[in-house]
Amino acid sequence: MAKTRPPKKCLDSFTIKGINKIVKAGDCVLMRPWDSGKPPYVAKVEKIETDSRNSIRVRIRWYYRPEESKGGRRQFHGxxxxxxxxxxxxxxxxxxxxxxxxxxxxxxxxxxSVENEDYFCRFEYNYATGGFTPDRVAVSMFLFSFDD
Structure with a gap:
């Protein structure tokens, strides 16, 4: 007979070790990169769970920087x-x-005042296709498209 895993337990929040900040679903966080020479990754916390070993796991939705996208950084990206x-x-x-x-x-x-922890988002990105929503944006007096 196969072992069944105990169900995961959803948590309302958890505290980041070392800085004592409370994270809840919906918060944006900086994630430690594999390569210490890179800036931290940015993600939105969708769900917080703990397993039978009391390990806390987060379901996240990634943000991409322009240079991490298929089209790369463009002139109009902040x-x-x-x-x-x-x-x-x-x-x-x-x-x-x-x-x-x-x-x-x-x-x-x-x-x-813009702090180190402040970012902005004006596009959604499909990481499989490299497509954007919306696929164009007005910048000053010009209209830029991702197809340019």
Whole structure:
């Protein structure tokens, strides 16, 4: 007879070790990269679970930086711009370094002070096809397209 795994337990929140910040579903976080020379990855926490060994796992939705996308960084991309992807993953909560804020572009432009943990997003990114939604954006007086 096959062993059955005990069900995972959903958690409302957990505390990041070392900095004592509380993370909840819906929060954006900085994830430790495999290569310490790279900047942290950015993700949105969708769900928090613990297993029978009390290991905390997070279901996340990745943000991509322009240079990580198939089209690469374009002239009109901001330095703190991210793309919300349809790429989901499950990671150990121990890989979370800190919380961050991903603003809408409109709200980001209204910030009086941009901190290290502030980013903005104005596109969704399909990581399998490299497509964007919306597929074009007005920048100043020009209209840029991802097909240009």
């Amino acid at each position: 330095a703190k711009e991210l793309f919300l992807s349809d790429h989901y993953d499950v990671q150990s909560a121990d890989t979370i370094e800190d919380k961050c804020t991903v603003h809408t572009f409109k709200n980001y432009t209204k910030l009086t």
